[in-house]
Amino acid sequence: MPLALYVLALAVFAQGTSEFMLAGLIPDLARDLGVSVPAAGALTSAFAVGMVVGAPLMPALSARLPRRRALLAFLVVFLLVHVVAAVTTSYGVLLATRIVGALANAGFLAVALAAAADMVAPDAKARASSVLIGGVTVACIVGVPAGALLGQVWGWRSAFWGVALVSIPAIVAIVRSVPATSPADAAPAGTLAELAALRGPRLLVTLLLGALVNGATFCTFTYLAPLATEVAGIGSGWVPLVLALFGVGSFLGVTLAGRVADARPVELLTAGGAALLAGWCAFALAASNPVAAIVLVLVQGTLSFAVGSTLIAQAMYAAVRAPTLGGGFATAALNVGAALGPWLGGAAIGAGHGYRSAPWVSALLVALALAAGGAARLTGRAMPGGRSGPPVRARREARR
Template sequence: MPFAVYLLGLAVFAQGTSEFMLSGLVPGIARDLHVSIPAAGLLTSAFAAGMVAGAPLMAVLTLRWPRRNTLLAFLLTFLLVHVIGAVTTSYDVLLATRVVAALANAGFLAVAMATAMGMVPANAKGRATSVLLGGVTMACVAGVPGGALLGEVWGWRSAFWAVAVALVPAVVAVLKSVPSTGGEKPVRASARAELRALRRPRLLVILGLGALVNGATFCTFTYLAPLLTGVTGLGSGWTPAMLALFGLGSFAGVTVSGRIADVRPVRLLVIGGAALPLGWVALALAAGSPVAAFVLVFVQGTVSFAVGSTLISQALYAATGAPTLGGASATAALNVGATAGPWLGGIAIGAGFGYRAPLWVSAALALLALVLGGVAAIAGRRSARRHDNSVETDQALGAQ
């Protein structure tokens, strides 16, 4: 694996810390800016919504730009809006900075995926994807709990400052180590041609499943801190540890996916897809027990990211002919889920169903993904069988 791919993972780590750290900062932001817990949770949805729109938009706008310059522009924009977010006293301004940061993050991730895919062999997309998503999971392991700890000791603004500082070495690393064309021969990319390549039914199904799985993950993850304090009965000081545990699970899931996704993706998706809804139901029922909560948070982090990472790599395999927009579409699909999940969880909490409610929403989304995946698989087999029978008939008629 080229070293530059790992440096891209470092930049993804810094940005992933920002995307996920609000899970540990929601109560503090709500108190400081005088908004409700669901309103503070919507900052995560705003970020995800920006990524939904930003991934394809930024990918198209920068399709012909030198990739190193594009990555640097996105990183510097991301850094600047975090400085603004750290000093603002307005919820509306903070919300706007999250959207702009998301646009920059979405553009960076789409271009980083295309850059990484251009540096590795054609049969190693799963491994390259796991390296990039390893940056996301390391954000859960170290960055997000670190942000929660900073928020606990010095307030939530200190976490925003920490992200801005962490981006500086990422900027230097990209400037020094990433080739301007991503390692492959320069091509005159066509947005129209790439868009045509995205219409394949298999790709659309994979993107839909990714949205549902990620929606289930973020629905619970966004409200994990109030769940721990309000249902499990743990003090707020335990939040960083629980977030780190979820991050360790997600890192384990991405690592497993990186080893399996290129060779046995279907088996992983079937087993993991069946385990996800069961795990969310188990966590909803056992959330009052600290021991059960610790175990299930780790397990769900592992399974969620193993399935999600595999779906991303499968989307990249299915998006041949769209090296840049394929990564952008995968990013957008995952963030459709990351937008809808916290929103649905917030609605359930606001309706008075309590902090267990997001867990039941997560279970429903994961179950829907399992059912739709099964239906798509059956339809795909029937279509392939009809095609084979048609070919055999044509051959038989041709032989007469």
């Protein structure tokens, strides 16, 4: 894999830390700003909404820029809004910084996915995307627990300062490693052509499944800290380790997908999806048992990211004729789920069903994904990783 791909993963690490770190900060943040826990959880949904809007919009707006310039612009904006978030005392301003930061994050990730796909052979997109998404898993292992630990020692604002500081070396590394002449070459006419290419049934089914699976992941992960402390009875000092365990699982899942998803995507999605559904049901039933809860945090992190990263790769294969907007629409679909999941989990908690209801909502979302995939197969719609297989299709597209 090219060195520049790992440089992009460093920036994704900083952004993934920001996106996920509220899972360990929500109780303190809610108390400090005088809002409810579901309202604090809505900050995660706000970030996801910004990602949904920004994923298709930002790459199109930056289409005429060289990719390095576009990546730098998005990352600098991301850094600056975290500085604002670290000093504000207003929930409304914090909410706005989450949205703006998400717009920048979405633009960066969409351009980075397109750049990663161009850096490797046509039949290695799953490996390339797994390296990029690996930045998110490292964020879950290191960045999110570190953010939770900083929050416990110096307050939640210190976690935002930490993200801003980590973004600085990523900016320097992009300047030094990403080619300046690599264009994001979708002119206005090309953008229209790409939009037309994004209407294929295989891509639409893949995006729907990605939204549902990611919604399930974010639904429970957003409320993992109160689940661990209030339901499982785990001490608050152990929350960073619980979050790190989820991150270890996510790293294992992405690594598995990177090795298997290019060749056997259907098998991975089918078996992984069924196991993911069973795992969320088991988590809901056994959440009060601290040992079972800890084991299931690892298992569900692995399954969620194995299935989720496979769907990202399948979206890139399906959007081979839309290299710029394909990554944007994949990012948008995932963040539709990331917005919907915490909102549904917060609604269930706010309705008095307790924190245990979050994994039940996650199970429902995965069940809907399995039902949608089964319906697509029964009705003859194209499925992710169709019969010809992604490597074969990619090679055909590359020869055209």
